[in-house]
Amino acid sequence: MVDCGILFSHTNLHSVQGLQGKKFGNVVKLQLGTVKCVVVNEQKNIREALVTRGHHFDSRPNFERYQRLFSGNKENSLAFCDWSNTQKVRRDMLKAYTFPRAFTHKYISLDNLILRETQDLVKELGENEIVELKPILLKKCANIFLNHFCSENFDSNNEKFTKMIENFDEVFYEVNQGYAADFLPFLMPLHKKNLERMAAVTHEIREFIQEEVIKNKLQTYSPETEPSDYLESLIGHVKMENMKNDEESSMNWEMAMFALEDIIGGHSAVGNFLTKLFGFLVCEPEVQRKIQSEIDSVLGSERLVSICDRNLLVYTEAVIYEAIRLIASPIVPRVANQSSSIDGYKIDKGTVLFFNNYDLSMSKDLWESPEKFMPERFIKNGKLFKPEYFLPFGGGRRSCMGYKLVQLVSFGILGTVMQNFNLKPVENEIYKVPVGSLALKKDSYKFKFEKR
Template identity: 35%
Template sequence: MLLLILGLISGIIAALICFSYVLIVIKCKQKANVKVGETIQKFKQAAGPKPWPIIGNLHIVGRYAHPFAAFTELTAQYGDIYALSFGHTRCLVVNNLELIREVLNKNGKYFGGRPNFVRYDRLFGGDRKNSLALCDWSQLQQRRRNLARRHCSPRESTAYYVKMSDIGCTEAELLMQSLKYVISAGAAFDIKPWLLKACANMFSQYMCSLRFAYDDAEFDKIVGYFDEIFWEINQGYALDFLSWLQPFYQRHLSQISHWSSTIRKFILYRVMQQRELDIDLDEPDKDFTDALLKSLVEHANVSRNTIIFMLEDFIGGHSAVGNLVMLALAYIAKYPAIASSIQAEIDVVTNKSERRVNLLDMPELPYTMATLYEVLRYSSSPIVPHVATEDTQIAGHGVTTGTIIFINNYALNTSAKYWDEPDQFRPERFLQQTERKLSADSDSGIELSSPTYQLRKNLPHFLPFSIGKRTCIGQNLVRGFGFVLLANILQDYHVGTDDATKLKIYPASVALPAKCFSLTFKPR
């Protein structure tokens, strides 16, 4: 009897494997037929490795430390656009600048969707539509971005930019004062929790006019949860494509739900509740929270849930800044000459620390900004995948609705075609030499000048914040607060490490684990 049962189970599994394989092959073959208007057109099909039953091509990606290294290596065999199957999900990988621009710019309206991963739903109250970054493109998405743009994309020479500078500098100064007590001990320590709390305060002051004490236990917990979520979004799991694995991920999914619901309660009770009672529709917006609360009153199609999730989304952007600066400090500890170059330009601009660095100094501190850009390039931060929302084509290859498109930013950032010695960490690659006029020599009448540097502006192959309609709307906040924080730390301290081998940095990710590594800080 037992043998009969085992035989039946084996037969069922074998049948499922065969059915899965046939289904994958059929789906792959159908991809050449694309509906354009009312007609079915045939396009050539992107090449790719043959999928295995059930898992598709997941076994290929699993051989590499991170999927984008696999994507890049496969281009040698299949070209700059090729197909993969992850589970039963059809995917296309695009690997060069022209194709990436075609997807994100030229045909962006066809690729405005996001993957329907269960993890994304859990992060946003059970529905990823609540997220600006992880929802499909829609009229609501467009309205939310329009509402956020004025406050969350501050431009130079505006009041919002000055406000960002003032808030960033004040918080950086408070961080420096707090660190004195920790650094005085002289031992190496993990500065990441301090960076994250400083960044969280920068964002909450800028968007909500609220600051929290570093020893506020609830604030500390929320900042930690935001960081866990930032790490989570930058990871990939088999569950994303093999939904039948969900029972094995139940504990992990429950943890994700707990992080997000706890953050939501904090924003509701510590940020929104009192502000909602005090809102004055006749007064100018004090901050982003005011704008959100007024939209709740003025627009019938804006729900309370919408604005709470929007605020959560944008405040959560502080995790990107904290992780970016933490990575920059790690590279500086590894390559001390970088710190020397940054500190040299800081000393010139501040007249050897007669004042603090502020955001308006950014044009005069190009090496500092170049270091942050090199972190973004070297870490090769992947862009969240896109999904085709209707039948279309890429470079003559048929793409049907629901196909996931992986934008291989890693290939752009590590290609010798675009970068000299791409495997080397060199901030100078983002600088170009210019000449700064000094004065005229009174004896000869010849005007004297000395070489100086400025950031290179024309780098079309460098896309750390994506391009097109889904470009990162908070990128100016990330750049601005990241610059202020890094410059102020290096203005006061030499950064080092007791053991460079312990500086574990993950390729293709700006995200670092909650507990990463320790650094040393010695007063200048």
């Protein structure tokens, strides 16, 4: 029996996982409250669980908290549902938008969106001496996501839009926390107030999406024309499913709404990630200089940074990988849907699997000076190089749906900011970037942006 206090934070869970790996072996069994768990250590075993035997371990934990966050049914959620035909359909429908193929129409239109928002960002950063960056980044990312998936766009000063972003950010923070109550349900009453607050926040998000994003589209939707965005694809899909009888139907309108909100909510992940990335960079003037000299030599000071330039700006790309590595956020836990094994160890059906991603990202055996910010470790023979043990987005059929968007949007924003500014610390501000979770508290760092 392990003290459930360790689950109060993912960071603590990581350090426990690391210890377990070194002391007790590659697959460590734990009993957390009433729940059987294992911690999977080492790349070979993590890959076995995620990919080779991924179909044995493709459910997600059944935490009461997740049920409550998704209207009493965690199957509404893209990330916390168990594997099902509906999830396969949801993932297949999203692919064209989350993984746009290079130089296709969707890719170029995403490029244009990123260009527009980044030029706006440059204007905004140039107007203020000291900037609280996170809310600005969240707005730019939200507009990129809303435009890309739903062809909607909002003015930065729109109060409802601002509130929607704050709400998404709160939910994002909440789902990234680990609580003892997840394993000891009798502690749930301690979270009553917080869960009531989350219910109000998710309700507000739903109202915004319904009123400001979907309403018009529903009125103008025509089944005769090709869907122009993900929202239209969803509407068309649900209308078709409604014509089937209920048992055959793979998605109702309620589920489609959650699928839409979940994916739009991806902007919070990117905004939080970028804020952390800039938190690292402000302490690394030499890395900033190297990004700038790469951009200057390839693009000069006039040509705007475009996602089509990614292959040419290898160092800039490597900076994104390095920030993701150092944040070492956990792989969302999985659950065994059947009795199986990992590395020859028997795993019972229903066991929750935690993956020691912290060790994969920070082990001294895998990385030289792992605590240092060294983007060069991701470059080999002048090309971007991703070691096979670098698995920040998980793997197999439950792998991250948003990783390409993370890379594309982060590239556009990082490149454009560095092309235009030197990032400087603000006096007395502490830039200690928390590791072990992507989510940052609402109030985060202030920065100075000095025009180049």
